[in-house]
Amino acid sequence: MRYSGPAGMTEQDDMENWNYATAASRGTIARRYPYNYQQSMGATRQDDPVPGTVSLQITEQNARNFYRRWTSYLKGESWDHLLGTQAQAAKRFAPAE
Numbered sequence: 001m002r003y004s005g006p007a008g009m010t011e012q013d014d015m016e017n018w019n020y021a022t023a024a025s026r027g028t029i030a031r032r033y034p035y036n037y038q039q040s041m042g043a044t045r046q047d048d049p050v051p052g053t054v055s056l057q058i059t060e061q062n063a064r065n066f067y068r069r070w071t072s073y074l075k076g077e078s079w080d081h082l083l084g085t086q087a088q089a090a091k092r093f094a095p096a097e
Helices: 015-024 028-032 061-074 079-083 083-095
Strands: none
Touching: 015 061, 079 083
């Protein structure tokens, strides 16, 4: 616990260990198998009770969100879409309920 933190994994700011993990990802075995980001899929809630994607358990939702966002940049989406200004404008000009 004292070394690995409460999550039992390398701390985010422990760059030396992350550097080793990155180098290991270039190895023969690591390239043979795709990474699996399915931990706790479906265990998150959107905007409940706070804005964003939340969960009461450890998930890999951050990694999934990162790659989902990266994909939208690679697809060449418009800057309005990427920055969320379209959604903000839609909310701002939507008729009051």
